Amino acid sequence: MSFHPKKLLLSSFLLVFIVLSLMGTACSSNRPDPIVSGTELSMFITTDIHYIADSVHDNGSAFQKYWKTGDGRQLNYIDEIVSAFGSKVEKEKPDILIVSGDLTTNGEKESHLALAKKFKEIEEASGTSIYVIPGNHDISNPWARGFKEDKKFKVPSVDSSEFKDIYKDFGFSEAISRDNYSLSYLAAPSEDVWLLMLDTCEYYLNDKTNTPVTNGELGENTLKWIEKCSKLAKEKNARIVTVMHHNLYNHSSRIHYGFTLDNHINVENTFRDNGLNLVFSGHLHIQDIKYKGEEENRIYDIASSSMVMYPFQYGVLDYSPESGFDYKTDRVDIENWARENGKTDENLLNFATYSEDFFTNASFAKAYNVVAETGLYSVIEAGYMAETMKLLNLNYFRGTTGLIKEQIENSSGYKLWIAADQVEALEAMRAYILSMIPHNDIDNNKLQIK
Numbered sequence: 001m002s003f004h005p006k007k008l009l010l011s012s013f014l015l016v017f018i019v020l021s022l023m024g025t026a027c028s029s030n031r032p033d034p035i036v037s038g039t040e041l042s043m044f045i046t047t048d049i050h051y052i053a054d055s056v057h058d059n060g061s062a063f064q065k066y067w068k069t070g071d072g073r074q075l076n077y078i079d080e081i082v083s084a085f086g087s088k089v090e091k092e093k094p095d096i097l098i099v100s101g102d103l104t105t106n107g108e109k110e111s112h113l114a115l116a117k118k119f120k121e122i123e124e125a126s127g128t129s130i131y132v133i134p135g136n137h138d139i140s141n142p143w144a145r146g147f148k149e150d151k152k153f154k155v156p157s158v159d160s161s162e163f164k165d166i167y168k169d170f171g172f173s174e175a176i177s178r179d180n181y182s183l184s185y186l187a188a189p190s191e192d193v194w195l196l197m198l199d200t201c202e203y204y205l206n207d208k209t210n211t212p213v214t215n216g217e218l219g220e221n222t223l224k225w226i227e228k229c230s231k232l233a234k235e236k237n238a239r240i241v242t243v244m245h246h247n248l249y250n251h252s253s254r255i256h257y258g259f260t261l262d263n264h265i266n267v268e269n270t271f272r273d274n275g276l277n278l279v280f281s282g283h284l285h286i287q288d289i290k291y292k293g294e295e296e297n298r299i300y301d302i303a304s305s306s307m308v309m310y311p312f313q314y315g316v317l318d319y320s321p322e323s324g325f326d327y328k329t330d331r332v333d334i335e336n337w338a339r340e341n342g343k344t345d346e347n348l349l350n351f352a353t354y355s356e357d358f359f360t361n362a363s364f365a366k367a368y369n370v371v372a373e374t375g376l377y378s379v380i381e382a383g384y385m386a387e388t389m390k391l392l393n394l395n396y397f398r399g400t401t402g403l404i405k406e407q408i409e410n411s412s413g414y415k416l417w418i419a420a421d422q423v424e425a426l427e428a429m430r431a432y433i434l435s436m437i438p439h440n441d442i443d444n445n446k447l448q449i450k
């Protein structure tokens with residue numbers, strides 16, 4: 001039997017078309033050629049940037065109040081933080097930069113447009129390919145606000161198709177397959193390593209609830225699409241790195257409802273059945289690694305800390321065909337960036353101290369006020385208890401509570417918190433403090449997967 005070369009070519013095209021159609025939306029795009037098999041690969045991973053465009057606020061009293069009374073986000077310097085991180089990307093030139101959602105403060109259209117412009121500049125200067133997915137704050141957000149003098153006002157957010165269009169050059173147009181039921185997509189930047197970028201958000205409910213719905217899930221149809229993606233990767237001998245905004249596992253005994261996927265058991269089963277063993281998530285703003293399963297079928301969920309909060313960390317994932325994946329964290333050196341760029345703002349020039357003080361002072365004050373209001377403790381005791389909260393919270397966000405566990409457990413403040421089990425007014429904060437004590441010796445800033 002003989003084959004006509006043209007017929008052979010035609011049947012190859014048909015096969016590719018059928019495979020892609022079966023998987024979801026087949027994508028015609030400006031995809032660059034994938035990095036060839038056997039090549040080492042470097043990736044940076046960041047999350048929860050919560051960018052806010054300068055054009056959305058005037059730095060007036062309403063904006064000052066907003067960021068100062070928040071959860072520790074250093075929004076007053078977000079543009080400088082992203083620029084300093086961009087400069088790091090330009091210097092190190094990783095092959096890939098992954099951003100796992102909550103790109104903007106509250107989904108303001110102007111913030112999305114300004115961030116996409118920054119991403120374009122970073123890609124052009126570094127040659128790095130950026131891949132994004134949305135977080136729960138990014139799409140159809142009823143809380144999108146601008147700030148002028150002492151007033152807040154509504155500003156436009158974006159719907160899912162606008163989001164896809166604004167970030168088309170950061171994943172969507174490079175996808176080899178897209179899910180028909182969400183903004184999830186599969187990208188193949190290298191022949192060896194593929195990225196399964198999953199949209200876990202429920203923005204379609206935001207109008208009804210008038211909030212950016214915190215919870216997340218992966219629908220049944222998306223899980224079926226994930227199976228098809230995994231099969232294709234297996235056929236092509238590619239490893240998959242899975243990225244989503246919500247967490248696969250509970251990273252806190254206290255804060256997990258709305259953070260861990262609502263249908264995490266189904267999702268975990270699908271991931272395990274399909275060999276998806278390395279997951280990156282965000283949403284919690286803390287640095288924490290959890291895993292489940294025996295070594296041969298273990299799944300890791302690495303929750304990355306937020307780029308807008310102390311200690312301004314990001315993940316570095318290196319892939320080598322010989323040794324597999326090597327993960328560690330690094331920090332953005334904002335002080336150095338400020339010096340190199342001739343900045344004269346003392347806060348920027350001493351950013352490590354300035355931002356640590358901002359973060360720890362807020363934790364200390366919150367705890368001190370709650371304890372003092374009970375009227376049950378002396379000034380010195382309240383100070384000890386606030387100091388415990390400050391130290392734990394600081395290390396919790398950078399993923400290093402394991403290093404101070406003994407010091408905390410021996411401290412006067414911690415002993416007072418333990419003894420406060422009957423003080424109703426301290427119940428919530430006491431539970432939060434106890435939940436930060438690590439129950440295993442996992443290094444949250446380092447991991448090797450062969």
Ligand SMILES: [Fe+2]
Pocket residue numbers: 048050102135137283284285
């Ligand atoms: Fe966030």
